[in-house]
Amino acid sequence: MTAPEIRTALLAWYDANARALPWRAPPGSGRRTDPYRVWLSEVMLQQTTVPHATPYFLKFLQAWPSVTALAAADDADVMAAWAGLGYYARARNLLKCARAVAEDHGGVFPDSEAGLMRLPGLGPYTAAAVAAIAFDRPANVVDGNVERVISRLFAVEEPLPAAKPELKRLAAGLVGDERPGDWAQALMDLGAVVCRPKAPLCDRCPLTAHCAAYARGDHESFPRKSPKAERPHRHGVAYLLTRGDEVALVRRPPRGLLGGMLALPTSEWRAAPFSADEALAAAPVAAAWRSAGAVDHVFTHFSLTLRLYRAEADAAGVIWTRRSGLTALPSVFLKAAKTGLNRLI
DNA sequence: CATTCGTGGAA
DNA sequence: TTTCCAAGAAT
Structure with a gap:
């Protein structure tokens, strides 16, 4: 298997099958989403489903159309608007980040992965995602979807979460220079829609010819996972x-x-x-x-x-x-x- | 490196 | 009903 073949196949699939999402520019449209919207959507989507996050994204965008508007908001209003979305540290960091961008960066998001990583609430995933999607930087964007796709593509036997570094290395080997933002979103869309945790739709997958787990016939057993502690x-x-x-x-x-x-x-x-x-x-x-x-x-x-x-x-x-x-x-x-x-x- | 941190929908 | 888990980050 070669990385260029995989990139070509997946980008072609994405051109035809990309989900229409409120924060997404259609592939091939030549448009790029406003970094504020990319950042806002990515933070809301951390460990959160698209259907749950979507109404919050629209509500926030209406109340605070720009990062400077959000930076000027009252804490209580933002926390109230976030209520029900969970993981409330995200809302606290959202405000910290907006104010840092407004005060330290002239209201403009940094356009590099390293610059984005220094902002509150942006970790390895979100910094890479914003760099790739908003600024078309070739970043290695690895979320839970990508981990699942890669674990099947290479039939990685090591269980999560220990396998994370290995999966990230394997994902990095597929990143190329063409259409970095579309590549990142294509890999995540494939994981969300086709290479699902349960009952993956391999007959619709553009990568089956390259997929080690598919060849073995036990694609659904990946990614392996370590047993988790019980909940008190x-x-x-x-x-x-x-x-x-x-x-x-x-x-x-x-x-x-x-x-x-x-x-x-x-x-x-x-x-x-x-x-x-x-x-x-x-x-x-x-x-x-x-x-x-x-x-x-x-x-x-x-x-x-x-x-x-x-x-x-x-x-x-x-x-x-x-x-x-x-x-x-x-x-x-x-x-x-x-x-x-x-x-x- | 392990733990802390929400929620609601699907199977 | 129970289990899983969804575009993770901070500590």
Whole structure:
């Protein structure tokens, strides 16, 4: 197999099969997407599906059409707009990055992979992707899709994540000088649409003639993966303190889980369940708390049962928010609020 | 190098 | 129902 043959075959496939995405210039159109849009979409797509990220991309673009507009935004507005998309460090770094570009780079994104790597929230993947897609630089863009495609193409036996360096080396051997942005997107589109994790559509793949896993007949067994640790379970209590139509919220500390986001007041989250007495002792204010059900939620590295308590009372030191404003909450708290308020929002 | 960090859709 | 997992980065 030769790299030029693979490039030619995949780019031809991409010309005919590229997905139309809001942040993408059609292949062969001679147009290039605004670096701001490339960056915004790439950050939103980190560990996030296209259908989930798309409405957020459109909403952000409407609210903040340029990197300088985003740099001037209020933190609370950006965090609220990100609510529900997850991995909230991305939103914090999004603002840091926008402000760095505005203040240190005259509002213009660096056009090199190395320059992009210095910006907050841009790691090896995103820096390479923006360099390739926005600036047509020949970068080795390796995401989960590319790792899967390469692992099958070369039948890499080493399991992930240990195989990452080897997969990146193999991917680098395929990168050429022609159409770097299209090449990067072609490889990712192939992984997303054809070379899928389950039930890959090999009869539609332009690379089967070059694919070692296809030749072996066990393409779906790649990439190999190391067994992952099981997810522990935790318990906590969330408090729904209402004042008429308003709900008491708090701002979570700027680091850690759900950092910087609005939230319901909660107890600590721990392995042992909370008794009723413990739940009342951990309440943010003294009030006539009544049990209001519970919700379960699954985070990346633990699952959570949140017992709910509700009371009607005034309080200081909280952020009183109308029920219509609860969309600014992360999903776990939106779920808790809907349940605890008896689905009245 | 291992851990921390969300969410919702699909099978 | 359970499991997997999607255009990863920061620490």
